[in-house]
Amino acid sequence: MLSKENIQLGIAPIGWTNDDMPELGGEITFEQCISEMALSGFSGTEVGNKYPNNVEDLKKALQLRKLSIASAWFSAFLTTQPYEETAIAFIKHRDFLSEMGAKVIVVSEQGKSIQGNIDEPLFKHKPEFNEEEWVKLSKGLNKLGELAKEKDMKLVYHHHMGTGVQTAEEIDRLMANTDEQLVYLLFDTGHLYFSGEDPVFVLKKYIDRIKHVHLKDVRDTVAEMVRKDQLSFLQAVKAGVFTVPGDGSYDFKSIFSVLSDSDYKGWFIVEAEQDPAKANPLEYAIIARNYIQEKAGI
Numbered sequence: 001m002l003s004k005e006n007i008q009l010g011i012a013p014i015g016w017t018n019d020d021m022p023e024l025g026g027e028i029t030f031e032q033c034i035s036e037m038a039l040s041g042f043s044g045t046e047v048g049n050k051y052p053n054n055v056e057d058l059k060k061a062l063q064l065r066k067l068s069i070a071s072a073w074f075s076a077f078l079t080t081q082p083y084e085e086t087a088i089a090f091i092k093h094r095d096f097l098s099e100m101g102a103k104v105i106v107v108s109e110q111g112k113s114i115q116g117n118i119d120e121p122l123f124k125h126k127p128e129f130n131e132e133e134w135v136k137l138s139k140g141l142n143k144l145g146e147l148a149k150e151k152d153m154k155l156v157y158h159h160h161m162g163t164g165v166q167t168a169e170e171i172d173r174l175m176a177n178t179d180e181q182l183v184y185l186l187f188d189t190g191h192l193y194f195s196g197e198d199p200v201f202v203l204k205k206y207i208d209r210i211k212h213v214h215l216k217d218v219r220d221t222v223a224e225m226v227r228k229d230q231l232s233f234l235q236a237v238k239a240g241v242f243t244v245p246g247d248g249s250y251d252f253k254s255i256f257s258v259l260s261d262s263d264y265k266g267w268f269i270v271e272a273e274q275d276p277a278k279a280n281p282l283e284y285a286i287i288a289r290n291y292i293q294e295k296a297g298i
């Protein structure tokens with residue numbers, strides 16, 4: 001059931017300042033960002049590049065605004081680097097999140113990823129993992145999942161455009177090859193829909209393994225242009241492919257209905273990277289908050 005007891009509502013800083021393209025929203029301060037999150041009715045956030053990396057300072061700034069940390073993105077390189085390198089960075093990341101009170105760790109495999117390459121056509125150059133890379137990825141994720149468990153946390157895998165785990169088929173393979181007690185799924189509506197998948201199908205299939213949700217909407221007209229003109233992921237973002245739920249082309253009604261009928265307990269994070277000079281972050285945060293209230297009743 002979607003209730004205030006089961007669902008915590010958060011918003012990612014990426015609509016204010018974009019970690020993948022720090023020039024988007026470069027002038028917006030950390031304080032403005034988190035104050036506007038609180039003002040628009042959210043109670044949590046993920047960590048962005050302007051957040052203090054000192055636990056005490058971050059806790060104080062968030063407590064003043066009654067916000068808490070839901071999670072933070074972690075880039076793994078299990079397919080392209082020795083496991084130990086990813087593990088060392090993961091433990092540091094895990095310990096920081098644990099001290100901040102987060103319960104899930106967002107992990108995305110960035111080996112062979114083209115998501116940060118400004119000139120690389122997103123659909124034409126999408127990477128694929130070979131057999132050996134799939135084994136490295138799955139084994140490595142199981143081990144990282146064990147490390148998360150040590151701190152009573154869960155690893156949630158972020159399928160992502162421009163990476164080796166983007167399509168429903170690739171998600172199937174990842175879920176089948178990893179331990180269901182160690183590797184969970186982050187469900188991101190925007191990435192699935194933009195990729196051409198049916199988000200409801202994936203949600204229903206993995207509902208028991210989904211432990212974190214990113215709510216991201218897509219503008220169909222921009223998505224079509226990205227395919228036609230062979231734009232990169234970052235060019236797509238700059239062109240406005242993503243927006244907040246309630247502003248784009250996707251109807252979240254079925255998503256909320258499936259989640260409502262499930263035992264899902266955890267975060268809904270509104271995550272809508274777009275140019276803050278074109279889409280005022282406070283205004284769009286309020287659009288998202290109102291839409292969730294109207295469609296999900298929370």
Ligand SMILES: O=C1C[C@@H](O)[C@H](O)[C@@H](O)C1=O
Nearest residue numbers: 019020073158188214271
């Ligand atoms: O969760 C996410 C984190 C971002 O850095 C990423 O590029 C974005 O698209 C996303 O879904």
Ligand SMILES: [Co+2]
Nearest residue numbers: 158188214271
């Ligand atoms: Co996401």
